[in-house]
Amino acid sequence: MADPIRRLVQELARLPGIGEKTATRLAFHLIRGNPQQIRDLAQALLDATERIRLCSVCMNMTEVDPCAMCTDPRRDADTICVVATPSDLIAIDRGGHFRGRYHVLHGLLSPLEGIGPDDLRLAELVRRLGGSDTGGVREVIIATSPSVDGEATAMYIARTIKPLGIRVSRIATGLPVGGELEYSDQATIARALAGRATM
């Protein structure tokens, strides 16, 4: 294999979920195709690394600081939804059911992987709420996944924020819409029962 192809395969194979076979297929597809496509991809990569930074308010990735969400007057400034990653933020915002602001932690607490509070963007959240009027924030919704790390992170954040006099809530855990009781795991059923709401 020619050197530039081999290097392209190597670089593509460093991406998560892409092995050497897929990388080879992608490389040949790109080289065989329109040279403009390959240049567009290269430019998009360079733009992304040069022009993207973290919003100084919510820590989401942005081109302008503060980001468009933090300066959008149609979004309620009194509710903050805390998420682990920018992808989680997109997943929630896509639905359009939440019209408040966000805060991105960039990870979850994970003692096993040695990730502690200082490795997350947690201090920035506390600073954001820390003014005499808690920055006008009345509720913090913790929207980390209901995994071991997600739960631990939620507990930690709740303990940190509650003393500031802000309401802290947690997204519900239960059966997914369209889910079948018969095929649900016991942990989910237990959580769905515990979280039952009066009708």
Place this chain on the structure above:
Amino acid sequence: MADPIRRLVQELARLPGIGEKTATRLAFHLIRGNPQQIRDLAQALLDATERIRLCSVCMNMTEVDPCAMCTDPRRDADTICVVATPSDLIAIDRGGHFRGRYHVLHGLLSPLEGIGPDDLRLAELVRRLGGSDTGGVREVIIATSPSVDGEATAMYIARTIKPLGIRVSRIATGLPVGGELEYSDQATIARALAGRATM
């Protein structure tokens, strides 16, 4: 989503087998990661599109013309293995069982998709064999896949080359090593029977 991220996702999603969700995951992985990795990938893409051309002899992708395989004196010049794509060439050469030269067609005949002989690098193969001494080539092994298009292409090439007085052979079709008769399709079993060899 910030514009540079959105564009990167769009460009990644144009790759085969990569949908918008995977593209989003890859984009965030890259942006979150080491900026040098993203620059290396961009550079590899640009190098590949600028420095790779087709070898004027075998039509494989190469940085130097003629390519290293065509000028390798340890490779028999009297046998040419014809493959559909550079990836197929790599698949065959990886085994190290073939030590001759190659010819890459860059496709297969496909009447359904409107791909005819002029769309393949077939004229270049004929020209390569066309000298008074057939370029020293004694055998052409047609190693296209045993698919409908692969078989049709093999037949067409055989008909084109045989008049030049060169032996034309076809890779065997049959059960794969480790394959189970019980789970093999009838077409494969039929071909394995038809292609049986005396022991």
